[in-house]
Every structure is written in C-alpha cells, then in structure tokens.
Amino acid sequence: MDSFDYLIIGGGMTAAAAALGIRELDAGxxxxxxxxxxxxxYDRPDLSKKLWLGKSEDKVWRKLPDKGLxxxxxxxxxxxxxxxSQVLTxxxxxxxxxxxxxxxxxxPRKLPFAPDEVVYFRTLDDYHTLRRWTGQGKRFxxxxxxxxxxxxxxxxxxxxxKVVMVFPEVGIGARLFPTDLATHLNEYYRQKGxxxxxxxxxxxxxxxxxxxxxxAKDGQEVMVDHIIAGIGIRPNTSLAxxxxxxxxxxxxxxxxxxxxxxxxxLPNIYAAGDVASFYNPVLKRWTRVEHEDNALSMGQxxxxxxxxxxxxxxxxxxxYSDLFDLGYEAVGELDPRLDTYADWVDPYRQGVIYYLKDxxxxxxxxxxxxxxxxxxxxxxxxxxxxTPAQLKGYLPEA
Numbered sequence: 001m002d003s004f005d006y007l008i009i010g011g012g013m014t015a016a017a018a019a020l021g022i023r024e025l026d027a028g029x030x031x032x033x034x035x036x037x038x039x040x041x042y043d044r045p046d047l048s049k050k051l052w053l054g055k056s057e058d059k060v061w062r063k064l065p066d067k068g069l070x071x072x073x074x075x076x077x078x079x080x081x082x083x084x085s086q087v088l089t090x091x092x093x094x095x096x097x098x099x100x101x102x103x104x105x106x107x108p109r110k111l112p113f114a115p116d117e118v119v120y121f122r123t124l125d126d127y128h129t130l131r132r133w134t135g136q137g138k139r140f141x142x143x144x145x146x147x148x149x150x151x152x153x154x155x156x157x158x159x160x161x162k163v164v165m166v167f168p169e170v171g172i173g174a175r176l177f178p179t180d181l182a183t184h185l186n187e188y189y190r191q192k193g194x195x196x197x198x199x200x201x202x203x204x205x206x207x208x209x210x211x212x213x214x215x216a217k218d219g220q221e222v223m224v225d226h227i228i229a230g231i232g233i234r235p236n237t238s239l240a241x242x243x244x245x246x247x248x249x250x251x252x253x254x255x256x257x258x259x260x261x262x263x264x265x266l267p268n269i270y271a272a273g274d275v276a277s278f279y280n281p282v283l284k285r286w287t288r289v290e291h292e293d294n295a296l297s298m299g300q301x302x303x304x305x306x307x308x309x310x311x312x313x314x315x316x317x318x319x320y321s322d323l324f325d326l327g328y329e330a331v332g333e334l335d336p337r338l339d340t341y342a343d344w345v346d347p348y349r350q351g352v353i354y355y356l357k358d359x360x361x362x363x364x365x366x367x368x369x370x371x372x373x374x375x376x377x378x379x380x381x382x383x384x385x386x387t388p389a390q391l392k393g394y395l396p397e398a
Contacts, residue, residue, distance in 0.1 A: 001086075001094045001095070001096055002032070002070075002093065002094075002095050002096065003030075003095075003096040003097070004030045004031060004032040004070070004095065004096070004097055004098070005026070005029035005030045005031065005097075005098045005099065006019075006022050006026075006029055006030070006031045006032070006097065006098065006099050006100075006101070006303075006306055006307075007031075007032050007034065007087060007095055007097035007099070007100050007101070008031065008032065008033045008034065008100075008101045008103055009034050009077045009087065009100070009101065009102055009103060009104055009239070010033075010034070010035060010101075010102070010103030010104050010105055010273070010275075011033060011034070011035020011036065011037050011039070011040070011041055011073065012035075012041055012044065012103065012105050012273065012295065013041055013042075013043065013044060013062060013273075013292065013295045013296055013299065014103040014105070014272050014273030014274070014295045014296070014298065014299035014302075015033050015035065015041055015101070015103045015273075015299065016033075016040075016041035016062035016063065016064055016299070017062075017295065017296045017297075017298075017299030017300045017303065018101050018103060018272060018299040018300065018302050018303035018306070019031050019033060019064055019065050019069060019303060020063065020064070020065060020300060020303065021299065021300040021301065021302065021303025021304040021305075021306075021307070022065075022303040022304070022306060022307045023065045023068075023303075024300075024303070024304055024307070025304055025307035025308055025309060026307040026308070028068060029068065029307070030068050030070070031065065031068055031069045031070070032069075032070040032071075032072055032095060032097075033064075033069065033070070033071050033072065034072045034075060034076070034077055034087070034089065034095070035071070035072070035073050035074075035075075035076075036074065036075065036076035037073065037074070037123060037124070037125070038073055038074045039073070039124050040061060040062070040064065040071055040073065041061070041062040041064065042060040042061050042062060042124055043060045043061075043062065043292075044122075044292070045292050046060050047121070047122075047123075047124065047126070047127045048121065048148060048151035048152045048155055049151065049155070049322055051127060052155035052156075052158060052159055053155075053158070060124075072089070072093075072095075074091075075089045075090060075091040075093070076089060076090045077089060077090075077104075077239050078090045078239075079239070079242070079243075080100075080239055080240070080242070080243035081243070082243055082244065082266045082267075082269060084096075085097050085098065085100070085268065087100070097268075098268065099268050099269075099270070099306040100268060100269045100270065101269075101270045101271065101272060101302055101303070101306060102239070102240055102245070102256055102264070102269065102270065102271040102272075102275060102276075103271070103272055103273045103275065103299065103302075104235075104236040104237070104239060104240070104275045105233075105235075105236055105273055105274045105275055106233030106234055106235050106236055106274045106275065106290065107233060107234060107236050108120035108122055108229075108231075108232075108233050109231045109232045109233060109234055110229070110231075111143070111202070111205070111229060111231070113203070113204050113205060114205050114227070114229065115205060115207055115212070117207075117212075117226075117227070118205070118227045118228070118229050119226075119227070119228045119229070120228075120229050120230070120231075121148055121152055121228050121229075121230055122148075122233075130152075130156070130226075130228070133225075133226050134156070134159055134161055135160075137162075138161070138162070138225035138226055139162045139163075139164065139211075139223070139224045139225050139226075140156055140161055140162065140163045140164070140224060140225070140226050140227075140228065141163075141164050141166065141212070141214055141222060141224030141226065141227045141228070142156075142163055142164070142165045142166070142227075142228050142229075142230065143166050143167070143202055143214070143227065143228070143229040143230070143231060144167055144229060144230035144231045144232075145165065145167030145169055145171070145172045145173065145174065145198070146167075146173065146175060146176075146230060146231075146232065147173075147230070147321065148230030149165065149167065149172075149228075149230040149231075150165075150172050150173060150185075150189075150321070150323055151321060151322070151323070152228055152230065153165050153189065153194055154189075154192075154322070154323050154324050157192055157193055157194055157324075158324070162193075162195075163193075163194050163195070164194070164195040164196075164197060164222060164224060165189065165194055165195065165196050165197065166197045166200050166202060166214060166216075166222060167197075167198060167200070168199060168200065168201035169182070169198065169199070170182060170183055170198055170199060171183040171184075171185055171186050171198055172185035172186055172189060172196070172198075172323075173185060174336065175336070176330075176334045176335075176336065176365075177334075177336060177353075177365070178336050178340045178342065178353065179336065180342075181342075181348060181353070181367075182336075183198075184348045185323070186198050188323075188324070188326070188348075189323075189324075192324050197220075197222065200216045200218070200220060200222075201216060201217045202214045202215065202216055202217075202222075203215060203216065203217045205227065208223075210225075211223060211224055211225040211226075212224055212225070212226075212227055214227070233274065233290065234254070235253070235254055235255040235256070235274060235275045235277075235288065236274075236275055237254070237255060237256055237275060240256050240264070240271070240275075243266070244265075244266065245264045245265060245266055245269065245271075246264065246265040248277035248286060248288070251286075252277050252285075252286035252287075252288075253277035253286055253287055253288025254277065254288065255271075255274075255275050255276050255277035255288040256271035256275050256276050256277065257277050257278075257286075258270065258271050258272075258276050258277070258278050259278075259279075260278075260279065260281075260312035260313055260314070261305045261309075261310070261312060261313070262276065262278070262298065262301060262302040262305050262313055263305070270302050270305060270306055271302070272295075272298040272299050272301070272302035273294070273295045273298055273299055274288070274289075274290045274295065275288075276288065276298065278298075278313065280316075281314055282314070282316055282332075282377075282380060282381050283332065283333055283362065283380075289317055289319075291317060291318075291319035292319070293317040293318050293319060294315070294317035294319075297313075297315045297317060298313060298315070298317075301313045301315070316331055316332070316377045316380065316381070317331070318330060318331040318373050319331075326349075326367070326368060327368060328365060328366055328367045328368065328369075329366045329369075329370070329372075329373055330363065330364065330365045330366065331363065331364055331373055331376050331377055331380065332355065332361070332362055332363030332364055332376070332377075332380045333355060333357075333362040333363040334355055334363045334365060335355060335362075335363070336355075338355045338356060338357050338362060338363070339355070339356040339357065340353055340354065340355055340356070341353070341354045341356065341388040341391055342354075343391060343392050343393065343394070343395075345369075348367075349367075349368060350367060350368040350369060351367050351368075351369065352364060352365065352366055352367065352369055352372070352394075352395050353365040353367065354388075354391050356386075358385075359385035359386060359387070360383050360384070360385060360386075361379050361380050361386060361391075362380065363380070364376035364379065364380065364395075366395075369395070372395045372396065375395055375396070376395065379394070379395075
C-alpha cells in the first residue's frame with residue numbers, strides 16, 4: 001500500500017494549483033495526484049480558445065512541483081474510506097493519506113437520447129477528436145448557447161468550418177446576459193457565418209448513413225455530420241457522498257460543502273474547484289464556481305490550508321471569454337433576472353453592464369473593457385445602493 005502526506009483526487013487545474021500551494025508551506029511532504037485522464041494537468045480554457053488560434057499544445061501543461069510528486073494517471077478513485085484514511089482506485093491500488101483533497105471537478109450533462117458519437121466537449125482528448133474532424137468540409141452541429149457552445153462555435157468557424165448552433169434560449173449566453181445583448185449576439189454570430197437556430201430544443205437525434213439528424217420539439221430537422229454538446233456539468237460528488245461527506249443542496253450549488261478553510265465535515269478532507277460549494281462573504285450566499293480563476297485560486301488556497309495555512313478563502317473570482325473579436329471579463333453574480341444597467345461606450349461593442357438587486361451591485365460584466373476587475377470587485381464589496389445615474393461612467397473605461 002502506498003502512503004502519502006497529501007493525496008489529491010483529480011487531475012485538473014485545481015489539483016495542479018493545490019500541489020503548488022502545498023509546496024509553498026511544505027517543501028518535503030510527499031504528494032500524489034490521482035487523475036483518470038492519461039494526461040497531466042493542463043490549461044482547460046485553451047481547448048476552446050488558444051489552441052484553435054495557433055498556440056502549441058506543448059504550452060498547455062500546468063506547472064507542477066519539481067520534487068516529491070507522484071502522478072497516478074489513467075486511474076480513478078473508486079472508494080473512499082475516511083476511517084482508515086484510504087482510497088481504493090479502480091485499478092486496484094490502495095492509497096493511504098494524511099491529508100486528502102477532493103478536486104473531482106464536474107461531469108458533463110448528457111442528452112439521454114444522444115448516440116455515443118456526440119462529443120461533450122471537456123477534455124484534451126475531446127479537442128483531439130474535433131481536430132481530426134476538421135478540414136474535411138463537414139458540417140458541425142453545436143447544441144448549447146452557453147459558455148462552451150459559444151466558444152467552440154467561434155473556434156471552429158475561425159478555422160473555416162461550417163457550424164450550426166442550436167439552443168432553446170432566445171439568444172447566445174442568455175443565462176448570463178440581458179436579452180438585448182444575447183439576441184444581438186445571435187446576429188453577430190450570423191454575420192460571422194454561423195447558422196444560429198435560437199429557441200430550438202432538440203428532443204432526438206437520428207443516425208443516418210451520411211450523418212445525423214437533430215430533431216427539435218417543433219418537428220424541425222437539422223442535418224449535420226458531427227455533433228458537439230455543451231449543456232453544462234454537474235459536480236462530481238459521488239465519491240464524497242458515499243463516504244459521508246456533506247453535499248450542499250442544489251440551491252447552494254449542489255457541490256461538496258466546505259468551510260472558509262476549504263475543509264469538509266470529515267477530518268483531514270478538503271475540497272476545491274468546480275466541485276466545491278463555499279460561502280461567499282461578499283455576495284453573502286453559498287455558491288459554486290466553474291471557471292479557471294476560481295479553480296486556480298481555490299486550489300492554491302486548499303493546498304496551503306492542507307499544509308497548515310489559517311488564511312480564509314475570500315477571493316472574488318472572475319471569468320472571461322473570447323467570442324470572435326469580442327471579449328469580456330466578469331465578476332460577481334451575472335443573472336439576467338436581476339435588474340441590469342448598461343453603460344455603453346459603443347453599443348454591444350464596448351461598455352459595462354451592472355447587475356443590481358435592491359439597488360446593490362451584485363455583478364459586473366466588462367464588455368471589451370479591460371483593466372477594471374479590481375474596481376469592479378471593490379464596487380460589489382462596498383454594497384452601497386447606487387442608481388443608474390450614479391453608475392454612468394463609474395468605471396473609468398466605461
């Protein structure tokens with residue numbers, strides 16, 4: 001039986017950041033990273049961004065500690081025994097730990113009627129699959145108008161592929177953006193050569209000799225050669241739940257519940273990244289975040305906490321995206337059901353959108369507006385009632 005001072009379950013960006021966080025305080029403790037992919041940790045955002053724009057795949061690998069790290073790849077945790085501080089892997093290995101981090105991330109939501117050929121775009125191997133499909137004059141169908149769907153559609157189109165984008169909402173990014181911006185993005189994508197079919201919910205997929213037919217609820221049929229689905233993830237909590245780790249309810253993110261030091265309810269077991277639900281002291285609510293900045297900052301904080309740090313995790317993470325020649329950064333709560341105020345320099349090209357509840361700024365969308373994340377964070381943290389008139393020009397670049 002192998003024994004480690006620190007065992008990290010998960011092979012993603014959170015895991016890599018945690019290993020480095022441990023090393024900041026513990027130079028010699030043994031670390032093992034158990035991941036089910038055959039690859040060491042890599043920059044996941046590059047899969048739908050920079051790799052399509054010429055970045056070398058050699059540059060995607062995350063930095064890891066130089067010494068004292070064991071990578072256990074192409075294996076997964078099958079059972080967790082907290083009483084014995086042991087993990088049994090699917091490959092039949094038993095791993096003993098002193099401190100354990102659950103960085104199990106999320107698993108893609110899948111369409112119950114979809115054939116196996118549908119790619120739920122999440123991994124480096126998924127990227128390789130799409131790359132093999134490109135350059136053959138094929139027609140790609142992308143199901144989903146959210147974060148992954150909008151990015152992979154833009155990436156494929158920029159490389160000359162024909163793409164049809166299908167989603168049930170009124171516009172691209174409709175779960176984040178106000179309706180006018182989401183519907184504007186529909187037209188923007190069409191101008192870039194994408195066939196956008198908004199308000200269309202796929203209910204079945206039929207395999208044909210020459211491809212696939214996606215059938216919508218209204219009977220409309222969409223012919224494609226390949227299908228990519230980006231319909232979100234669910235936190236991968238099954239291992240933790242079976243071991244008695246507390247899981248938050250769906251209204252609080254549905255992930256592994258942690259305290260301000262990223263500890264679970266069980267001794268010496270921590271959680272971080274996509275899978276962790278934590279209390280956000282600025283927004284004053286429980287939340288779970290599925291973006292790069294949180295994965296890296298929370299992973300580092302969890303590693304440091306495992307190695308003895310008493311610093312609470314209070315980081316206001318941000319997220320970002322690139323959509324052709326548009327780009328944005330955002331912080332806080334982006335929910336179009338909140339009151340919104342758009343302070344445009346150039347409508348739909350540059351500006352700031354504020355998300356308000358009871359007059360308090362809860363989220364800020366920086367649309368083609370850069371260098372304003374820290375002022376946006378301070379604005380949210382101040383929790384001072386502000387009117388649209390007061391917000392006009394509030395951020396210097398707006």
